[in-house]
Amino acid sequence: MSASSLVLASGNAGKLREFARLLAPLGIAPIPQSQLGVSDAEETGLTFVENALIKARHAAAITGLPALADDSGIEVDALDGEPGIYSARFASRRQQGQGDQDNNAALLSALEGVPEEARTARYWCVLVYLRHAADPVPIIVQASWEGRVLTAPSGDGGFGYDPLFWLPEQGMSAAQLEASTKNRLSHRGRAMQQLLQALTAASESA
Ligand SMILES: O=c1nc[nH]c2c1ncn2[C@H]1C[C@H](O)[C@@H](COP(=O)(O)OP(=O)(O)OP(=O)(O)O)O1
Numbered sequence: 036m037s038a039s040s041l042v043l044a045s046g047n048a049g050k051l052r053e054f055a056r057l058l059a060p061l062g063i064a065p066i067p068q069s070q071l072g073v074s075d076a077e078e079t080g081l082t083f084v085e086n087a088l089i090k091a092r093h094a095a096a097i098t099g100l101p102a103l104a105d106d107s108g109i110e111v112d113a114l115d116g117e118p119g120i121y122s123a124r125f126a127s128r129r130q131q132g133q134g135d136q137d138n139n140a141a142l143l144s145a146l147e148g149v150p151e152e153a154r155t156a157r158y159w160c161v162l163v164y165l166r167h168a169a170d171p172v173p174i175i176v177q178a179s180w181e182g183r184v185l186t187a188p189s190g191d192g193g194f195g196y197d198p199l200f201w202l203p204e205q206g207m208s209a210a211q212l213e214a215s216t217k218n219r220l221s222h223r224g225r226a227m228q229q230l231l232q233a234l235t236a237a238s239e240s241a
């Protein structure tokens with residue numbers, strides 16, 4: 036990953052903050068796609084992998100820069116894995132508004148009456164790195180993070196579903212973690228560690 040020029044193919048301010056912090060120690064300041072005039076790509080894939088590829092390719096094609104994309108979401112066991120790849124669109128697909136707050140409210144109502152022990156869930160994160168839009172060997176990594184869906188929001192850090200995502204081992208929600216702790220434990224933080232290992236291996240064999 037070049038230190039000077041990497042487009043971050045995301046419009047999510049929460050992700051952008053986490054990536055900035057994850058990459059700062061490497062001297063990399065990824066450029067948010069909006070700063071380069073890239074609008075959100077349409078996420079037409081049926082997997083996190085496909086959607087991350089679509090987003091990375093879109094940003095790389097428009098900017099001519101290497102691109103990093105993240106497609107992520109929450110898989111809730113009591114909902115047969117929903118909202119999954121549709122996590123960002125959960126409320127709007129149910130005509131219950133849009134955005135993080137409405138998504139959280141929609142998740143709470145979908146889980147009404149489900150007891151604590153049955154509220155198991157996990158975040159997934161797939162990262163795709165493309166050297167250029169036609170890169171035939173994208174680097175693709177993924178990680179998950181186990182937790183439980185609370186019955187009411189707790190904490191004001193993080194973003195997305197974090198106020199509802201309870202971490203039994205930490206005894207707090209993801210929105211109550213320090214940013215650095217979230218990055219060490221999270222699906223995104225651990226996917227990033229894998230990506231950096233893969234990039235190092237690729238540059239050593241080149
Ligand atoms: O660490 C996380 N903490 C809380 N919520 C999270 C996290 N990671 C993903 N999520 C949720 C947010 C959103 O509802 C969906 C991602 O959807 P996803 O399409 O990948 O991102 P997005 O549309 O917000 O921005 P973009 O596509 O421009 O990167 O999963």
Ligand SMILES: [Mg+2]
Binds near residue numbers: 123
């Ligand atoms: Mg999205």
